[in-house]
Amino acid sequence: MLLPIPAILQPDEVASLRRLIDAAPWEDGNATSGHQARLVKQNLQLPEESDAAREGGQIVLAALSANPLFIAAALPSRIYPPMFNSYAGGQTYGLHIDNAVRIRPGTDWRVRCDLSMTIFLEDPNAYDGGELMIETNFGRQSIKLGPGDGVLYPSSSLHMVQAVTRGRRVASFFWIQSMIRDDAARTTLFELDQSIQTLAMQVGQGDPAIVRLTAVYHNLLRQWAEA
Incomplete structure (x- = not known):
């Protein structure tokens, strides 16, 4: 199931979140990537253990817990702490599939990745490219949503992020272990x-x-x- 979910974050929440994460230091998105991802991934990422990432993640999680459409669709058991990425200047993330299990660095806390989610945090008119392309049984779906809107899709799906050729694409991304595996x-x-x-x-x-x-x-x- 591929499901767009509108207005997960309200405009004031998006603005607060952007002020928080834009002021923080970012790192190469491959800092935590495996070998396969390094071959196709070009972006920046907020260090997931940074104060900004933790505080921003709490904003996202609070919004998710109050969103009945997300709860009904995901039936979440565990949610990996939300992360944040940025694409600009031709950066892209080629066709790939998400890991089946994510382990939080330095711990044994893990999530089986049943569902993946992206919440867009930038006005789509402010950048060119950056579409999230997801392979489905009905062909490749192109997704580019407004700030605060998100998309939920199976982590087993092949997907990619198109190159951003103008402006900057900023988003939160994370994985969900559902109570319903299938x-x-x-x-x-x-x-x-x-x-x-x-x-x-x-x-x-x-x-x-x-x-x-x-x-x-x-x-x-x-x-x-x-x-």
């Missing part, structure tokens, strides 16, 4: 949840059919979830 099952639960919400607005939350459908949702969640 993407098809997770998609089924999301579609069921969204249908229940739509019907509840039409017939009322207490309608017997809504109650039965809600029971089906939770029983499937109970059967499939890894709590």
Whole structure:
């Protein structure tokens, strides 16, 4: 499932976050890359253990926890602390796939990467290029969203960032371990949840059919979830 999620961060939150991270020192994005990534990755990255990255990550996590669409789609169990990257001057990240497991540096804390997420932090009219290209069963999808908007997609997807030829592309990126490992099952639960919400607005939350459908949702969640 590939899902754009609008307005995860409000304009004032984006502005605060940008003031915080823009004032911090950045490093070569390959500082934490493996061999394969080094072959195709050209960008800058905020050191993930820096004060700015930690504080900025908390802003992102607070916004995610208050976003019902993200919760319904991701059914998160663990979220890797949000990171931040920057592309400018022709920088790009060629076609690649995210690691299956991410381990926080210096710890044994790890996340199985079921879902990847990018939250855009720059006006799309302020830079050329920088589209997030994601390979799907329906072909390659090109994504370039407004500041504060995000996209959620399976970490198993091949994807890339197009070269930024004008301006600067800034984004937050991170990975989610879902309670539902299987993407098809997770998609089924999301579609069921969204249908229940739509019907509840039409017939009322207490309608017997809504109650039965809600029971089906939770029983499937109970059967499939890894709590």
